Amino acid sequence: MATGVTANRAELIAIANSVASEKMIDKGIVIEAMEDAIQRAARTRYGQEMDIRAKLDPNNGDLRLWRVVEVVEEVDDLYKQVDVAGAQKLQKGAVVGDYLVDPLPPIEFGRIQAQAAKQTIFQKVRDAERERQYEEFKDRAGEIITGVVKRVEFGHIVVDLGRAEGVIRRDAQIPREVVRVNDRIRSLILKVVRENRGPQIFLSRAHPDFMKKLFAQEVPEIYDGIIEIKAAARDPGSRAKIGVISHDSSIDPVGACVGMKGSRVQAVVQEMQGEKIDIIPWSPDIATFVVNALQPANVSRVLIDEEEERIEVVVPDDMLSLAIGRRGQNVRLASQLTAKAIDIMTETDSSEKRQQEFVTRTETFQNELDVDETLAQLLVAEGFTELEEVAYVELDELAAIEGFDEDLAQELQSRAAEAIERREQANREARQALGVEDAVAELPHLTEEMLVTLGKAGLKTLDDIADLATDELIEKKRAEPRRRNEDAPKRPEHKGGVLGSYGLTEEQGNEIIMAARAHWFADDEQPVADVAEEASEA
Template sequence: MSSEILMVVDSVARQKGVDKDIIFQAMEAALTTVSKKKYGQDKAIRVEIDKDTGDFRSIRYWTVVPDDAELEEPEQEMHLSEARERDPEVEVGGTVEEDLPPIEFGRIAAQTAKQVILQKVREAERDMVVEEYEDRVGELITGVIKRMERGNAIIDLNRTEAILPRNEQIPRENLRAGDRVRAYLYDVRRTQSGPQVFLSRTHPQLIVRLFELEVPEIAEGIIQIRGAARDPGSRAKIAVSTSDDRIDPVGACVGLRGSRVQKVVDELAGERVDIIQHTGDPATFVCNALSPAEISRVVVDEELHTIDVVVNEDQLSLAIGRGGQNVRLASQLTGWEIDILTEEEEREKRNKEFEVYQKLFMEQLEADEEVAGILAEEGFSSLEEIAYVPLSELASVEEFDEEVAQELRTRARDALLNKAIAEEERLESEMDPSLMEVEGMDEATARRLVSGGVKSQEDLADSAVDELLDIDGITEQQAHDLIMAARRPWFEGGEQASGQAES
């Protein structure tokens, strides 16, 4: 039997590519199962195999508990006094053991052991697959399509199968069994039926990995891919840069007579690829990303993270692209919200903004139409900008002197103060007195809550933590504590009602 165990372990380890220690563990688990069938399922039994000789022993053991403790598992526990008759040095929490007679394997016992071993080996294989491919998430994977199932492609990766879901396939790409494909590994999941490896041919990172294969300068780190955006099967854009002024990153990615980019295009079923020069200047980067459209000018709003791009009428359709494709991909690539305008549209937009800001300054600063218009023309768009801009900057406006600039700053600050006072009064008038009665509440927090629509203790008790987190200045712990404090009367009321019913 000993030599047979060693032969089985060696054979299974070679066939399945599983570590021998795992096979030994599976054998021990199998022999334990057989031993329990013979000696009793309620007994604590383990089997130990000598990995050098293949000899094994079945061991029954008991956990030692104090003498005054009740034996919850009589077949697995033993009082300290009785245990010390067997082992004088044993302590509570330790174990006492005895060897069981060797197991004689019959046909049923052997079949049971085989089933346990196979199950353990399958679990080990699954764990190995998950561990291997979890470390490879983000890599380019090559495999052969084994079969198609309801539009999903099942890819043979030798050691396991991967799924290329229908929605991760390039539109109109005709995949068939036997085709060799490259795809991006984006997820590995453990399921009851085993590990599932998920691939994609539409992920933006797929095009990045393909260029890394075709362009040695990218693999070497001389050229960096700074972003990618795709409309799978139709068009893609990638942004590239380099710190070496001697290298043209766009030309290197295109290759001699377009050889490098063409290989990527062929791999992506004809998807057209625009290679864009990345720059640190958002305006220039956006203009590059909208290529081949010619841009007249851009207006950057860093606060809203938007860029207005102005083009001539004859460039409008080219900048937007078919179905908005060009501007959509450019926006995804740059991370900026892009608005394409013609000269006329941009002029109308600026005129409307001018009228809005001019009216604001006339009303809030009590300025005449001319002064308000000058402020709007100079790019001021809020009272805060006027109130806190350096005095020298405001005085540098050609039509203003220092006295006018100081007066405008003073009026802006007074207007902001009056606005804040009015807001405080509004919040106080809307606040229910019960809100201040909540334990841990202070005036500043109460005003924040009222501004967020929480005006009473009842409103607060009905709120969820996530809802309060949308209010500026409220932390998660603070939200949790305040909500629980507001709900306390519910529970106290319930206890009082219960006490009255009992009396």
């Protein structure tokens, strides 16, 4: 490249064409790099303070070199300014404020200048190449690409993608997969990140979308949109589950994905190093989908807790280990597939749990309503679980229970209301004993029981509440599955918000916190409601 700067005109253009073609970048970028290198060399020759410009004709190689000077009344900078008298030598009629071109003679490049020019051109070309790589791959996230393993560094696989390099990090690889240099490898483009040293193209073979894209390549119905993969979950290198649905009633989605004698699914299995794949019919009914997702285990009953976003699944006693799977794999994949937390219980456990709940609720009604065991059991059997349900249910619904009449229903509701008031009074006294301010008790949506919980957590003033983020206040705790293999890796404990067990919505949590912050803006001219609304939007 050093000879390129001192070469004749034809050679300069030939070099520019060659570099542009080899690096697959615009020829204009190479010409611009050459011009920049010539300008740097000229400043070294004539002075760094000068505003020197160079122009290389991309067609014939003609080179023009000049400096730009400003016409001023009194010269302060000899390198960039000229007075009116001196300006007349460069251009007749020049006036103050004009910028003039002062042609410079061509320069001879020595060894140092040639080396500097070479580095400048190389840097410009490298920058342009990196930008071209980024522009080429930035919109290709989610595609499958084939490359050649270039090297393995610290467990990460560097893949030659032809015009760029990608990396498969250790956590994005299929465990125990043996990869050698020069092996051809397929992977998913996970994301493309612009960095100073060039675009970082992150690839993955462990992501569920990699499996989805492989099925799209092997199953024409998926590629055409007739069959859709609604959900996917993977334990890379071991087992996977996909939920599929057909938009054409005449086509079986599971059969189409399996293929003749399993040919289609086997092609995907081989690419994923023998990973076993369960193909499951997807259903909009979450209970049905959970039953399908837990295959091959049989499910007796599914109980859905919509508030907690948890699903309790009851299986026969002899199916427990099969439903959970080795190290909890089957239930874990089913949970990922359905995006719900799943608890597995046996028939025996479920029966014991229901019996215990029946006894506990019966005792609660006996003690709080001051009724005999038979009447309390009757209420529980009819589906009543809390005092609030008894107190606020329609009177006709309560009186319609066999053996009840309107007078008994009214008496039960009266006693339930009194019990609730006694409980509120006890919580109020407990809250005051904890030192929770009355101003906190006036915040919306908070009950005395919630205030006691806040007090126990050390949140006793408006400022204490105002300093919280919404999720710190109301986010629900994600409980661990009740059945867990001791060898399975344990997830980090998620404690949730202080009031996470009370079922408050995000909107209610925002209202509580903004009401607590209202006193911060009490002296402002802007209404508090407006400030709260702006903060909520932010």
